[in-house]
Amino acid sequence: MTGSNILMTDLTAKARSAARYLAGVDDATKAAALTGAAQALRDGMADILSANATDVTAAVAAGISPAMLDRLTLDAPRVASMAAAVEQVATLEDPVGQIIDRRERPNGLVMERVRVPVGVLGIIYESRPNVTADAAALGLRSGNAVILRGGSEAVHSNRAIHACMVQGVCQAGLSADIIQLVPSQDRALVGDMLRAQGAIDMIIPRGGKSLVARVQDEARVPVLAHLDGICHSYVHKDADPDMAQAIVVNAKMRRTGICGATETLLIDQDYPAPAALITALLDAGCEVRADDVLMELDARTVSADAQDWDTEYLDSVISACVVSGLDEAMAHIARHGSHHTDAIITQDSATAARFLAEVDSAIVMHNASTQFADGGEFGMGAEIGIATGRLHARGPVALEGLTTYKWVVRGQGQTRP
Amino acid sequence: MTGSNILMTDLTAKARSAARYLAGVDDATKAAALTGAAQALRDGMADILSANATDVTAAVAAGISPAMLDRLTLDAPRVASMAAAVEQVATLEDPVGQIIDRRERPNGLVMERVRVPVGVLGIIYESRPNVTADAAALGLRSGNAVILRGGSEAVHSNRAIHACMVQGVCQAGLSADIIQLVPSQDRALVGDMLRAQGAIDMIIPRGGKSLVARVQDEARVPVLAHLDGICHSYVHKDADPDMAQAIVVNAKMRRTGICGATETLLIDQDYPAPAALITALLDAGCEVRADDVLMELDARTVSADAQDWDTEYLDSVISACVVSGLDEAMAHIARHGSHHTDAIITQDSATAARFLAEVDSAIVMHNASTQFADGGEFGMGAEIGIATGRLHARGPVALEGLTTYKWVVRGQGQTRP
Structure with a gap:
């Protein structure tokens, strides 16, 4: 294994363990973690803006395009709306545990189809630091552990925002491993994420066409994305x-x-x-x-x-x-x-x-x-993206699209004839 | 492009065109096609058994294992139950067109989530010829075009069964392209199916562990399967x-x-x-x-x-x-x-x-x-398999698992402020 393999194996193992625990955590605790994270973002505004200034200075020196610079740049209102968005996700209905189908069979077996989190989500994104907060919030609200891999131009901003999200999570008594930020900008780590079948359950790319195309092309893990909106x-x-x-x-x-x-x-x-x-x-x-x-x-x-x-x-x-x-x-x-x-x-x-x-x-x-x-226009609240694939989730993907289901069968000793 | 590429491109283009038409075909026509196919299987019993005898003779000469020989061999009761199974699928409720979610927004827009077929299914299987009838029936009932690739040891049996299925489809006024059997046993064609992103929407392998493992390993098209049942x-x-x-x-x-x-x-x-x-x-x-x-x-x-x-x-x-x-x-x-x-x-x-x-x-x-x-025990009727992946469908997969949804939005001239 390469160094990046070892690091990604460690991240995904921690995420899986955290995800198993999180799947059973109640609604109120998850909401409290998000409310706490929103408060931490507000309290940490000075740190976030200072980290962002470091990123912006480096990006300007490197000759970043005006459009990318706009996406990268944070100011007080943008941080405040990031916090408000996290708080808003806390108010959305928790999809986990919803019973979406129930069958009682002649032999007395009761089969219920119950919504459960997907498990471990990998989010790969570019210059917008607010994705760090958005994706973590939607992942947590739907009971998933997330592994975040942001763009190198936003590395300091992402670390500062991530620290606030983790603070909210820990204050609510949950494990910091629920929201992990890939700690290195080594590009090999993106490839490791894309090939982490069984360790990451779904990859969600957020960014421009070249990023999405690379992810769709290389990923062996299922991808929820749209490449084009023609x-x-x-x-x-x-x-x-x-x-x-x-x-x-x-x-x-x-x-x-x-x-x-x-x-x-x-x-x-x-x-x-x-x-x-x-x-x-x-x-x-x-x-x-x-x-x-x-x-x-x-x-x-x-x-x-x-x-x-x-x-x-x-x-x-x-x-x-x-x-x-x-x-x-x-x-x-x-x-x-x-x-x-x-x-x-x-x-x-x-x-x-x-x-x-x-x-x-x-x-x-x-x-x-x-x-x-x-x-938002569909009344789903915040969305993680719009899926143009045909399976699992289609169109705007919000909390429900970050869940799957399991069949729960209850008997009283039935054996199959 | 290689010869197998050209052949697969042709098959999938016909399947896509047939699938687009089939998505709008009413329930009664699809049911009639299946009832007709069941009758054609009964009427064609002599041809099917004769074709199967050719396969069995060759397989015995090639030293096939007793377990595989049992899977390959057809007799009159097995053909009769194949026909009965196709007829039973005709009685199942058509999932296509079901409205699974409806939202009316304050601005008057009405959003409905409507079940639609997945589109084009690729079925890759081994020695059991009955999969030809089963998979075609489930695919058609749920509005999908299927591309069937059976094992080389069952090639004559599969062709005879496929001919009966197509007869039912054509008698109901539908295109023969809805159910296509890959006409060559060239193994490169399996690879072409597995890499037909956008042309085949879902691959379903039916067979032993080595087949499923190869499919899961090589496929770039989403796979619905289970590898193990531990x-x-x-x-x-x-x-x-x-x-x-x-x-x-x-x-x-x-x-x-x-x-x-x-x-x-x-x-x-x-x-x-x-x-x-x-x-x-x-x-x-x-x-x-x-x-x-x-x-x-x-x-x-x-x-x-x-x-x-x-x-x-x-x-x-x-x-x-x-x-x-x-x-x-x-x-x-x-x-x-x-x-x-x-x-x-x-x-x-x-x-x-x-x-x-x-x-x-x-x-x-x-x-x-x-x-x-x-x-069957879950009350779903015939199943195409049991999925152990986490996305799209989990557990027993029957008609609903072969559908996806689209969002249908109806307005009266709304523009977004």
């Missing part, structure tokens, strides 16, 4: 033009950097008001990369090339084309989509029903903005 | 001796070759009647591999070595040892178990509650035989 809004011929315009502009422009932002607009060839739609986007400051038909509607459009249909811009840019109808719209989404969130805008309920049934995405929407693709 | 029965000090004896003998000896058979007996040091337990197993024809303490109770016991605690015998052999109490029993299970099925026998409900909560297995039982670990 979301579509399809304006059907029977869409209400005012509604269509309001939804499309919102779906693209409200926040362009989130994974639920619409990246491609599909307009039915019989939709009566395509020019108004394109113009509204352009007027809102959006670049429109259009097919030949739509380019004729407004001189400010530019020509889309083949790559545009497969591109997640995360910016004030949209690709747009005309489709012959529902079938071509769904074929376009099947070919170019990322199984994240896709929406239809129409007043025709039969068309909407087919779209909702046949489009194979984690979230399908009718007459709503794709920007609603967010756990 | 099941434990723990006789607590407060167990009723008559009940304990009846359960333990049944758990080990009813059928020794199933994955839910108990392989290790843990006896509490304060249990009053250990000798009767050991003697009952020996009298039932079971070899008992015991620790030093238990060896003194009956001269017919043999000494267990270190490997015995990690061995799935699937035979009339049990390993047995004394434990100091509940904690040592649970520690033994955590160290040597396979997260399949583990049972406690006790009259003390607090002890049982701790065992059920803390033992980390797909199925935990109180005062019942581990031989009940079977989808």
